[in-house]
Amino acid sequence: MRIQITFSKQGALRYTGHLDLHKLWERAARRAELPLAYSHGFHPQPKISMAAALPLGFASRCEVLDMKLERDIPLEGLRDTLQGTLPPGIQILAIEQVDDRAPALQTRVVSAEYEVTLTEPVDGSELKRRIDAVMNAESILRSRRGKEYDLRPLIESLTSVSSPEGRGEKIIMKLSAKEGATGRPEEVLDVLGIAFEETRIERTRLNLSTNLH
Amino acid sequence: MLTPEQIERKLDRILLKVQKPGRYVGGELNSIQKDWDSVQTRVALVFPDIYDIGVSNMGLKILYDQINQREDALAERAYAPWLDMEDLMRQHGIPLYALESKRPLACFDLIGFTLPYETLYTNTLNVLDLAGIPVRSAERDERHPIIIAGGHACMNPEPMHAFIDAFVIGEGEEVIHEIIDTIQNAKRQTSKVNLNDVQPLTFDREALLRELAQIPGVYVPRFYEASYLDDGTVARIEPTVADVPKIITKRIVAKLPPPPTKFIVPNVDIVHNRVSVEIMRGCTRGCRFCHAGMITRPVRERSVDEILQAAEEALKSTGFEELALLSLSSSDYTHVLELVTKVGEKFGGTHLKVSLPSLRIESVSIDLMERLKDRRSGGFTLAPEAATERMRRIINKFIPDEDIINTTREIYRRGWTTIKLYFMIGHPSETLEDVKAIADLCKRVLAEGRKVIGWKAKLHAGVSTFVPKSQTPFQWVSCDTPEQIKAKQELLKRELYRDKNIKLSLTDAEDSFLEAWLSRGDRRMAEVVYSAWKKGSKFDAWKEGKKYDAWMEAFAEHGLDPLFYTHRQRRTDEVFPWEHITAAVRKNFLFQDFRMSLEGEIRVDCRLNCYACGILPTFAGLRRENPGEGWKCPDVKSPSLKVISNSVISKQPAQSDAEELPVVGD
Ligand code: SF4
Numbered sequence: 001m002r003i004q005i006t007f008s009k010q011g012a013l014r015y016t017g018h019l020d021l022h023k024l025w026e027r028a029a030r031r032a033e034l035p036l037a038y039s040h041g042f043h044p045q046p047k048i049s050m051a052a053a054l055p056l057g058f059a060s061r062c063e064v065l066d067m068k069l070e071r072d073i074p075l076e077g078l079r080d081t082l083q084g085t086l087p088p089g090i091q092i093l094a095i096e097q098v099d100d101r102a103p104a105l106q107t108r109v110v111s112a113e114y115e116v117t118l119t120e121p122v123d124g125s126e127l128k129r130r131i132d133a134v135m136n137a138e139s140i141l142r143s144r145r146g147k148e149y150d151l152r153p154l155i156e157s158l159t160s161v162s163s164p165e166g167r168g169e170k171i172i173m174k175l176s177a178k179e180g181a182t183g184r185p186e187e188v189l190d191v192l193g194i195a196f197e198e199t200r201i202e203r204t205r206l207n208l209s210t211n212l213h
Numbered sequence: 214m215l216t217p218e219q220i221e222r223k224l225d226r227i228l229l230k231v232q233k234p235g236r237y238v239g240g241e242l243n244s245i246q247k248d249w250d251s252v253q254t255r256v257a258l259v260f261p262d263i264y265d266i267g268v269s270n271m272g273l274k275i276l277y278d279q280i281n282q283r284e285d286a287l288a289e290r291a292y293a294p295w296l297d298m299e300d301l302m303r304q305h306g307i308p309l310y311a312l313e314s315k316r317p318l319a320c321f322d323l324i325g326f327t328l329p330y331e332t333l334y335t336n337t338l339n340v341l342d343l344a345g346i347p348v349r350s351a352e353r354d355e356r357h358p359i360i361i362a363g364g365h366a367c368m369n370p371e372p373m374h375a376f377i378d379a380f381v382i383g384e385g386e387e388v389i390h391e392i393i394d395t396i397q398n399a400k401r402q403t404s405k406v407n408l409n410d411v412q413p414l415t416f417d418r419e420a421l422l423r424e425l426a427q428i429p430g431v432y433v434p435r436f437y438e439a440s441y442l443d444d445g446t447v448a449r450i451e452p453t454v455a456d457v458p459k460i461i462t463k464r465i466v467a468k469l470p471p472p473p474t475k476f477i478v479p480n481v482d483i484v485h486n487r488v489s490v491e492i493m494r495g496c497t498r499g500c501r502f503c504h505a506g507m508i509t510r511p512v513r514e515r516s517v518d519e520i521l522q523a524a525e526e527a528l529k530s531t532g533f534e535e536l537a538l539l540s541l542s543s544s545d546y547t548h549v550l551e552l553v554t555k556v557g558e559k560f561g562g563t564h565l566k567v568s569l570p571s572l573r574i575e576s577v578s579i580d581l582m583e584r585l586k587d588r589r590s591g592g593f594t595l596a597p598e599a600a601t602e603r604m605r606r607i608i609n610k611f612i613p614d615e616d617i618i619n620t621t622r623e624i625y626r627r628g629w630t631t632i633k634l635y636f637m638i639g640h641p642s643e644t645l646e647d648v649k650a651i652a653d654l655c656k657r658v659l660a661e662g663r664k665v666i667g668w669k670a671k672l673h674a675g676v677s678t679f680v681p682k683s684q685t686p687f688q689w690v691s692c693d694t695p696e697q698i699k700a701k702q703e704l705l706k707r708e709l710y711r712d713k714n715i716k717l718s719l720t721d722a723e724d725s726f727l728e729a730w731l732s733r734g735d736r737r738m739a740e741v742v743y744s745a746w747k748k749g750s751k752f753d754a755w756k757e758g759k760k761y762d763a764w765m766e767a768f769a770e771h772g773l774d775p776l777f778y779t780h781r782q783r784r785t786d787e788v789f790p791w792e793h794i795t796a797a798v799r800k801n802f803l804f805q806d807f808r809m810s811l812e813g814e815i816r817v818d819c820r821l822n823c824y825a826c827g828i829l830p831t832f833a834g835l836r837r838e839n840p841g842e843g844w845k846c847p848d849v850k851s852p853s854l855k856v857i858s859n860s861v862i863s864k865q866p867a868q869s870d871a872e873e874l875p876v877v878g879d
Contacts, residue, residue, distance in 0.1 A: 012240025015228060016480040020235065024480060027532030044564060057229045085532070087242040087480060119225075197226050 001072040004105070005082075006094040008061040009054065013089030018053040022046075024090070025065060031085035032078075037068040051105045051206055052112060052177055055186070060203040066098065066105040105208075109177045111156055113205040114185045116171040120198040124162040124169060130192050131158050131171075140191060144184075151191065154183030177206070217315035220307060224315075227301040235481030236264035237298060239312030242478040243530060245277070246313040247287040253400070254286040254393050257311050257321040257358070260293075261328075261336035262754070267292040268477055269485040271539065272327045272364060276389055278473045286393050289313040289321075290477075293336045294343070296757060302343065309343040318344035321358045322396055325389070326377070328364040331731035332724075332753035334373055335746040337362070341376070348743070350378050350435060355418050359396065359425075368463075368508050369683040369791040372731055372738035374434035379425045382432055382794055383463025383508075384494075386470055391428045399424065426457040430464030432794065433457065439736045439790070445777055447735055447788045463796050467835040468843060469494060469513050472520075474527040487535035487568075488527040490520050492552065496541040497819045497845055500598070500610045501810050502640065504682035505541055507803075508796040511828045511836075512545075512820070512845035517552045521559065528565070535566040544573035545818070547842075549581065557584040571596070574612050574620050579627055592631035592673065593624045599640060600650035606813040608640055609686075609806075617654065618661055625662035631671040632658065638701045639679035639693040639725075641810065648701045651676065652708030655715055673716045676705060678725040682732050683791045684798065686806035689783040692729050698722040723761045727753055730778035735790035738778070741767045799827035820845045 009021075016024065026046045029036045038044035047068035054060050075097060083092050134140065135158055140151040156174040163169050171192070175183030186196050215223075228234035249255065258276055260267030267273070273290070280288035289311035294302060302309070308317040318324060324346075326337050341348045346357050353360070362373065363381035370380040381388050399421040426433035436457045440448040452459060472490050479486075495512035496505070524536055538556070540546060556567055567585040572578035574595050582593065597617055599605045605612060621632055636651050655674045662670030678698055681687040693701070702719050709717045730738065744767035745760075752758025768775050783789070785804070802824065809816065816824060823829070829836060829846050836849040 012235075012238035013480060015234040015238050017235070020481050023482070023486075027478060027534075030532035030534075031529060033529075038564065056234065085242075087240060087478070089240050089480075197229065200225070 001069045002098050002100050002102070003067050003069065003075070003078075004096050004098045005065050005067065005092060007063050007065070008059075008091045008093060009063050009089065010059045010061075010091070011089040013087065014057055014059050017056050018050065021050070021054075022048055024087070025067070028082060028085045028090075029067065032082045034067075034082075035070040035073065037070045049105055051208070052109045052182075054203060055184070058114075058185075058201045058203055061093070062203055062206045064105060064206055064208070107179065108208045109179075109206060110209050111174055111207045112177040112203055113172070113174045113207075115202045115204050116173070116185060116189065116194075117200040117202075118167075118169045118171070118194065118198060119200060120195075121167050122169050122194075124160070127160050127169065127171075127192070128162075131160055134158060134188070134191055142187060142191075144187065151183065151187055154181060155188060158188065214317050214320060215306075215308065217310075220310050220315045220317070223305050223307050227298075227305055227307075230301060231297045232295065233265075233481055235479070236292070237294065237312075239315070241268075241480055243475045244290070244313055244477050245281045245287075246289070247281070249287070249314060249316070252283075252285055252287045253397050254323065255321045256280050256286060256288045256323045256325060256393070257291055257318050258288055259291045259318075259324060259326045259337075259340055261326055261333045261340050262293055262752070263295050264292040264479070265483045268479050268483050269487065269489070270327060270329070271489055271491065272329065272385065274473050274476065275470075276325065276385055278475070279386055279389055279470075280393070283390070283393070285397065289316075291318055291340070293340055293752070296752070299339075299343065308345045309340060319346050319358065322400070323393070324358045324360050326360070326362040326364075328362050328366040328373070330754070331366045331372075331728055332759075333366070334731060334742050335751045335753055337373070338376060338743065338746045339751045348746075349375055351375070353378070353418070355416060359418075359421070361392065365505060365508060366732065368504070368794060368796055369732055369734070369789075370432060370434065370794065371439075371736045371790045372734040372742055374736055375739040375743070378422055378433065378435075380432040380434070381464070382430050382461050383796070384465050386466050388428060388430050388464050392425060392431065395424050395428065396421065423454070423456070429458075430461065432461040434736075437793065441735075446784070447790050447792065449788060450790070450793045459793065461794050462831060463508070463794075465511070465797075465832060465835070466513075467832075467839040469515055472515070472523040472527075474523050474530055476527055476531045476533070478531045478533070485535075485537070486533055487537050487566075488524065488531055488533045489537040489539050490523050490527065491515070491539045492520050492543070493540040493546050495845075497545065498542055498610070499806070499816050499819060499824075501608050501686040501806060502598070502637065502679055502681075503541075504685055507685045507798055509541065510796070510798060510826065511832070513843055514547060514845070517548045517555060520552060521555055524556070525559070528560075534564065535568065536560070537568045537570070540571065542571050542573070543569045543581075544571070544575070544578060545820070547845075550577075553581045553584045566591075570594070574617055576620055576623055579620070579623055583627065592633050593629045594633040594635070595620070596635035597654070598635065598637050599643075599647065600636060600654040601647050603813065604640055604643060604647050604650075606815050607642060607810045609810065609815050611815045614654070618657060621658045622661040622665060625670055626665045630666065630669045631673060632662070633673040633675060634658065635675045635677070637677050637679045638705075639698065641687060641690045643693075643701075645700065645704060648704050649708065652705055655709060656712070659712070659715060668714070671714045671716070673718070674705075674709065675718050676702075677720045678722060680725055680729045680732065683789065684794075684796045684803070686803045686810060688733075688789065688803065689785065689787075689807055691782045692725065692779040694780055695722055695726075698725070724754070724759075726775065726779055727759070727761070727764065730775050733778050733790070737771065737773055740771045741773060743767075744770050797828050797831040802826045823847050 025048050037047045049066050051064040079092050079095050137152055142151050154176040158173045161170040185201055258273045260270050260273055277288050280286050291311050310317050338348045347353050359378050361379045362377045363385050367380045399416045422433050425431050426436055436454045438453050439450045442448045493514040495509045497512050500506055598610050659672045681690045709715050745764045748763035750760045750763045833849045840848045
């Protein structure tokens with residue numbers, strides 16, 4: 001049986017990285033006594049996979065993971081059982097069964113949406129001007145880890161939501177998240193001239209392709 | 214003082230700049246956050262090393278449980294931030310805070326440090342400083358928390374006497390409640406007086422400490438004074454007030470309380486991701502170099518059922534992938550075979566890794582490990598400690614060479630490819646020949662392994678340097694000099710580096726000296742600790758932290774000679790700096806054991822034959838109330854303190870309390 005869990009990751013858990021999050025779910029499954037399936041071989045690994053790694057420090061309300069179980073179990077009540085074994089900071093939003101033959105979760109991710117809250121006051125109209133400049137640009141060449149790439153085509157949308165006092169201003173963005181073409185919110189913020197440590201970032205939505213075969 | 218919200222806001226700005234920020238945010242499963250205002254006493258428990266090591270510390274886990282079970286108290290945790298985090302915290306004005314509530318440590322009523330080893334001393338000072346609390350006990354007043362410390366290193370508390378208000382000597386499970394009760398009483402009395410006062414709650418610190426000093430097992434150093442002889446050794450250590458004990462005897466619990474099962478599950482990777490269940494406390498083997506073995510007597514065992522139940526509950530509440538069955542000597546646990554069989558039956562096939570440390574060098578140990586492991590990964594660890602039969606007699610860990618060879622051969626034959634052997638150099642009267650024998654033994658073991666499994670056979674030799682510890686039969690002996698250690702280590706390298714299937718690890722001689730002078734120091738060492746810390750020494754157990762030169766400068770500054778502490782055979786009538794602290798094993802017993810070692814005489818397991826080490830007369834009452842299997846000392850039947858000894862195998866008659874050794878002044 002294969003199940004897909006959608007969950008949020010908040011608070012202290014923002015500082016738990018991708019590998020540690022794997023471990024966390026493995027232990028949670030054990031605490032809930034789920035019949036987790038393991039790979040064969042010398043170092044058996046639990047069959048858990050995540051849709052898209054969330055950078056350290058980001059919160060999320062839309063993480064998705066896929067877990068294989070050795071046998072079928074009733075879905076009813078599972079959400080409560082599993083939730084009871086999770087640390088505060090992880091909240092299960094949905095659990096559903098998926099077809100055993102469905103493609104791997106990672107290959108289905110198309111784009112991701114982020115909400116960035118600015119913790120320092122900014123000039124709202126100046127921010128709008130910069131956003132427009134980004135959206136009107138044909139290309140934004142950047143280099144990351146020594147590789148040149150064009151950020152512009154990875155930005156699907158970028159807007160700001162102003163707040164009356166200029167505090168807690170928000171930037172909303174939708175970035176491509178396909179394998180080999182993933183936009184990173186920090187890069188967009190850098191182009192906008194916003195310091196990363198003056199923000200709180202939350203991933204609000206992962207768009208998965210509905211094509212299951 | 215900063216509020217939790219202010220601290221969290223500041224943290225959010227810096228956490229992504231440090232390694233592993235998950236160490237500093239709490240939020241772990243099974244951590245307990247009580248309502249701050251609903252309790253009278255707030256305790257912060259501190260392991261003054263990094264989170265990765267501290268979280269799994271058993272002592273703090275037990276106290277965390279004990280305190281949080283009380284309705285009127287809460288316990289939270291703190292660890293030493295790593296160097297990168299400390300820099301940023303100081304830069305941004307963030308005081309050290311507790312992980313659960315994010316409140317500054319300075320807000321707590323009581324801060325309890327665990328000091329299992331001496332290299333945590335500078336970190337302890339650093340933690341206090343980071344918390345904005347005066348480092349010296351004498352500089353703290355009513356506004357500051359009471360600072361206590363416990364753990365094995367506190368068997369000689371003197372080098373830390375200036376910084377800790379009260380030490381707990383021995384086991385903390387019961388004492389901690391008495392300490393909390395005493396604090397509550399003191400604060401309640403003053404609050405009655407100040408009922409209509411707008412002043413914040415205050416109390417008389419000195420009076421409270423005086424009351425704490427009357428709790429058995431609690432040592433409050435400010436009420437004692439040390440004087441010295443011309444040769445620099447201690448003349449005496451005496452109370453300066455009337456109502457505190459002359460000698461502080463360690464506390465023990467008569468029966469081990471139910472083991473903790475709600476282990477904290479970190480959200481980041483740590484060193485030991487596991488559930489630990491203490492199967493037994495204490496050790497009857499009497500290895501003469503072993504501090505833990507001497508200070509944790511008597512042996513008290515848990516029942517197989519209790520262990521199994523705790524393991525099951527703990528695994529269920531944590532989901533950890535490993536179970537450690539802890540004791541100083543697993544093979545000596547009376548029902549070890551039954552335990553291991555049942556653990557195997559219960560958890561077999563669940564991907565659970567089970568560890569059973571400290572097994573004796575005998576084939577039964579291999580049977581035990583086979584029952585626990587489906588796979589032979591991870592290597593098989595044994596600790597001969599010395600490589601010649603002569604040395605093994607001296608240290609009282611007697612194993613014939615043939616047993617080592619036969620056991621290791623069998624380990625390879627049964628499918629393990631790596632054997633880890635632990636040795637120590639620097640035991641008293643050790644020669645270069647004894648050291649060369651370590652290399653020879655390793656080669657012989659590997660050669661035997663090759664005969665059975667060919668070139669797959671590997672060997673890992675861990676060779677540490679012996680440090681004579683307080684409260685052990687070797688407390689009279691000197692450490693090896695740097696030259697001796699160097700010669701011995703070079704010899705091992707020469708002999709062993711050629712074979713690439715032998716991995717040799719050695720301890721840095723400087724680390725051993727640091728450990729030696731801290732564990733054997735007197736009150737004057739406190740100033741050296743302080744200066745070394747001021748000069749930047751911290752994380753002394755880490756190569757990134759320790760600064761040996763700073764220590765040397767600190768010694769010079771205070772006109773003290775490190776060699777006085779490390780390289781000096783003690784006079785037989787010397788008064789030790791820890792003379793007023795006792796682990797209930799008599800000095801006479803230790804001295805007699807020391808003399809036996811010089812003669813190469815061994816004492817077998819004291820389960821087979823009680824040697825009247827001092828435990829029974831001290832704890833006769835407890836033993837009488839708790840007769841039978843739980844303890845491994847003989848029963849105490851008569852109301853008088855007579856020890857019943859059944860001399861079966863011993864060559865050495867039991868020493869009665871009346872027989873005094875002429876040379877030792879105790
Ligand atoms: S009192 Fe006897 S049996 Fe008990 S620890 Fe001491 S020597 Fe061993």
